[in-house]
Amino acid sequence: MDLSMILTHSATDPDPYMRPQFTLQNKVYRFCWGMCWLMLCRWTPKPLHNWRIWVLRRFGAKIGKRNVVYPNCKIWAPWLLETDDYVTIGPGVEIYNPGGLKLGNHCILSQDSYLCGATHDYNSAEFTYVKKRIILESYTWICARAIVLPGVTCFEGSVLGAGSLTSRDLAPWTVYAGNPARAVKERTKFT
Numbered sequence: 001m002d003l004s005m006i007l008t009h010s011a012t013d014p015d016p017y018m019r020p021q022f023t024l025q026n027k028v029y030r031f032c033w034g035m036c037w038l039m040l041c042r043w044t045p046k047p048l049h050n051w052r053i054w055v056l057r058r059f060g061a062k063i064g065k066r067n068v069v070y071p072n073c074k075i076w077a078p079w080l081l082e083t084d085d086y087v088t089i090g091p092g093v094e095i096y097n098p099g100g101l102k103l104g105n106h107c108i109l110s111q112d113s114y115l116c117g118a119t120h121d122y123n124s125a126e127f128t129y130v131k132k133r134i135i136l137e138s139y140t141w142i143c144a145r146a147i148v149l150p151g152v153t154c155f156e157g158s159v160l161g162a163g164s165l166t167s168r169d170l171a172p173w174t175v176y177a178g179n180p181a182r183a184v185k186e187r188t189k190f191t
Contacts, residue, residue: 016128021129030076036055037075046071053069060080074094076098086106090110099133099134101115114148116148117133135152137153141160146160147164160177161181
């Protein structure tokens with residue numbers, strides 16, 4: 001989409017499908033964020049987690065201590081990201097968080113997992129954009145290529161298996177697998 005298209009569509013456009021979901025200010029801020037990540041972080045060696053966390057904090061992320069953030073992850077809005085301590089955001093992880101994202105202590109987002117915090121109301125004539133917060137409590141593990149959809153809470157110790165998809169909350173200390181994800185076994189509770 002070129003700049004002229006962004007500027008010609010307004011919040012009062014009679015066609016709801018053509019109305020922008022975000023303000024121009026929001027788009028400019030996200031553009032600046034994307035450029036900073038690209039120039040300052042994307043190319044950095046994997047061990048430079050503290051540098052990337054410093055950059056994330058400059059853009060409003062609330063990051064706990066001893067987090068690990070890989071250079072090729074994608075974070076849509078760091079100002080809507082909050083983590084506790086010892087959190088890992090692995091390689092290729094994509095965080096689309098317009099509704100906000102909270103990651104508890106010892107959460108792991110494995111490679112290429114995707115957290116999607118927004119959708120559209122397909123039953124609405126306006127195709128209304130809906131943002132929902134995602135919460136991952138302590139000791140949650142989202143395995144490789146797993147997908148968490150808007151509004152989901154993954155309770156303490158829950159695991160979403162590789163390649164699985166959930167649109168529903170995950171029970172504590174339970175392992176889920178499949179599409180849609182179903183509980184397959186209990187996890188040993190160690191806290």
